Amino acid sequence: MKIGIIGSGMIGTTLAQRLAKAGHEVKIANSRGPETIELTTLSTGARAVHVSDVAADVEVLITSVPLSRVPDVAPLVRETPAETVIIDTSNYYPVRDGAISELDDGQVESLWVAERLGRPIAKAWNAITAQSFADKAAAAGAADRIAIPVAGDDDKAKKTAMALVEDTGFDAFDAGALADSWRQQPGTPAYCTDLTTTELPDALAAADADRSPRRRDLVFAALTERFGPEDEVSGDWLVRLNRAVY
Numbered sequence: 001m002k003i004g005i006i007g008s009g010m011i012g013t014t015l016a017q018r019l020a021k022a023g024h025e026v027k028i029a030n031s032r033g034p035e036t037i038e039l040t041t042l043s044t045g046a047r048a049v050h051v052s053d054v055a056a057d058v059e060v061l062i063t064s065v066p067l068s069r070v071p072d073v074a075p076l077v078r079e080t081p082a083e084t085v086i087i088d089t090s091n092y093y094p095v096r097d098g099a100i101s102e103l104d105d106g107q108v109e110s111l112w113v114a115e116r117l118g119r120p121i122a123k124a125w126n127a128i129t130a131q132s133f134a135d136k137a138a139a140a141g142a143a144d145r146i147a148i149p150v151a152g153d154d155d156k157a158k159k160t161a162m163a164l165v166e167d168t169g170f171d172a173f174d175a176g177a178l179a180d181s182w183r184q185q186p187g188t189p190a191y192c193t194d195l196t197t198t199e200l201p202d203a204l205a206a207a208d209a210d211r212s213p214r215r216r217d218l219v220f221a222a223l224t225e226r227f228g229p230e231d232e233v234s235g236d237w238l239v240r241l242n243r244a245v246y
C-alpha cells in the first residue's frame, strides 16, 4: 500500500522501518524537514518528505505526533480524499500534553482526535511501548507474539490497521469501537503490558474507567521520581511497572 506517516519520533521511525520492510511504499515527515530524518529510519526503503507532501497520493495516513500537536496536522488530514484510511497512535498524559486543557480525564482520547481530524480513525500501536515495538516483533504464529489492540468504527479503516499491525510483527486484536478505546488508554491493564492475543481480552475487560487516570498518573510520577529527562528507561522495567500498577 502507499502509506504516509506524520511523525518521525520513536513510534514513527519503527513504523517506517517495518512497513517499508513489509513491502509498502512509505513516506515519512516531521515538522523540521526531510533532511532531519535519521538515515536508519529510511534503512528499509521509506522516503523522507516534506510534511506538505506526506499526505498526497497515499491510501493510508498514519498520525504519530504528540497529542498536543494533533490540531497542527489536522488541516493535512482533512485535505485527504475520503477513502484515505487514517490511523492514529496517540496517548494522553496530562503532564506532557498539559496544553490540551479541553481534554479531561474522563474523555476518550481517540474520540477527541477523530473530532479534531474531522475523519473516522482507527487507533493502533498506542498500547505498546516504543521499546517493545522496536525490539519485540515476531513472525506470525510465533509463541508469545505480543498483541496490539486496534479500535475503530469504520470497518475499512480497522481492517486496514489490523493488517498493517500484523505487518509490523504483532498480532492485531479487534478491540471494538472507538468509544471503547479508553480500555487501551494509559492506566489500563492492556496498556503497554506486552500481552498475547490470549491474555488481551481479559485485560481489556478488566479496565476500570474510574481508576485508570489515577493509575496512569502514579506510573508517570514513579517514572519522573526515578528517572531524569535524559535517562534511558529500559522497556522491560516500564512493562514491569505497568503490569504492577495497571
Ligand SMILES: NC(=O)c1ccc[n+]([C@@H]2O[C@H](COP(=O)([O-])OP(=O)(O)OC[C@H]3O[C@@H](n4cnc5c(N)ncnc54)[C@H](OP(=O)(O)O)[C@@H]3O)[C@@H](O)[C@H]2O)c1
Binding pocket: 006, 007, 008, 009, 010, 011, 012, 029, 030, 031, 032, 033, 051, 064, 065, 066, 067, 069, 072, 073, 089, 090, 091, 092, 125, 126, 127, 128, 129, 130, 131
Ligand atoms: N513513546 C512511546 O512509548 C509511545 C508508545 C505508543 C504510542 N505513543 C504515542 O505515539 C505518538 C508519537 O510518539 P513518539 O514517542 O514517537 O513521539 P516523539 O518521539 O516525541 O516524536 C514526535 C514526532 O512528531 C513530529 N511532529 C510534531 N509536530 C508535528 C507537526 N506539526 N508536523 C509534523 N510532525 C510533527 C515530531 O517532529 P519534529 O521533531 O520535527 O517536531 C516528531 O518526529 C504520541 O502521540 C505518543 O503518545 C508513544
